Amino acid sequence: MVLVMKEWDVLFSNLDSIDFSYRKNLNRLKRGPLLSKTTKDDLILDLFCGRCDTSYGLRDYGYKIISGDISLKLLIMNKDVKNKIQLNSLLLPFKNNQFKGIIIQGGLHHLDDFDQIVICLREAKRVLKSNGYLFISEPGNTLCLKIWLFLIKKTKLWKISSYSKNWHDLYKAEEKTHSLYLSNTSKLIHYLKNNWTIEFHKVGLVTEFFTLKKDD
Ligand SMILES: C[S@@+](CC[C@H](N)C(=O)[O-])C[C@H]1O[C@@H](n2cnc3c(N)ncnc32)[C@H](O)[C@@H]1O
Known part of the structure; x- marks a missing residue:
């Protein structure tokens, strides 16, 4: 397999400390019912895991976790x-x-096009057990995110700190797939309604959450 050694990896890992990021990811995960629908003995896949921050956050919960990226x-x-x-x-x-559960946090918006998103969701469904759950948190197509993206990409605001500069550089690096994902959010919801049981759906300030169930 070809290793991905993009500059993007460096930008991403410089953004938040593992400590800060695992708490953020855990809080996002708690927005959906995946944790209450699974038991400690269940096998969970942390997909697009990056530095494994979500897996790390779950270390005290007793799950058997496989992390993949x-x-x-x-x-x-x-x-x-x-x-x-x-x-x-x-x-x-x-x-x-x-797997009884799969977690995708901030992964789908890295795929090249909508077809790849569908392929990935089909793969997730294939490896999930019947009555298993897929939790997704991805950028939401919200006014708040639009304002944030405008400020960080189109103004000089990013120059005020190294943290905002990191965000600016990261968004620049993932701009293409990020905006493609946002332009396809309605299409995605339509696809999910037709192919999954949506147990939970919430749009936050800048993030959209789903908990999907694979039926028998
Ligand atoms: C924004 S990071 C999310 C990391 C982690 N889920 C988190 O919330 O901290 C997106 C991750 O997707 C990974 N990725 C991109 N395309 C992928 C693919 N086709 N298969 C697996 N991982 C992929 C990248 O390497 C990156 O680690």
Whole structure:
């Protein structure tokens, strides 16, 4: 497999500390019912896991977790997380019906087009058990996000601190897939309604959350 060693990895890992990020990811996860729908004995896949911040946040919950990402560079950063695998979310190296839960936080908006998003969701469904749950949190197409993106991309505001500069550089680096994702959010909801049971759907200030169930 070709390793992804993009500048993007560096920008992403410089943005938030693991400590800050795992709390943020855990709080997002708690917005949907995945944790209450699964038990400690269940196998959970943290897909597009990056530095494994979500997996790390779940370490005290007792789940059996597998963390998967395409970037080896990000995967190896947190030595405290075990059970990691380098993978492509478009072709998951797992058997059918293996996981009770899958978590995708900030992954779909990195895919190249809507077809890839559909392929990834089909793969997620394939490896999920019947009555398993897929939690997704991705950028929401909201006014708040539009204002934030305008400020960070089109004004000089990003120059005020190294933190805002990191955000600016990160958005520039992922601009293409990020805006493609946002332009397809209605299409995505239509697709999800036709192919999954949506148990939970909420649009926050800048993030959209789904908990999807795979029916029998
Ligand atoms: C914004 S990061 C999300 C990381 C993590 N979920 C979090 O919330 O901290 C997106 C991740 O998607 C990964 N990625 C992009 N395309 C991928 C693919 N086709 N298969 C697997 N991972 C991919 C990138 O390497 C990156 O780590």
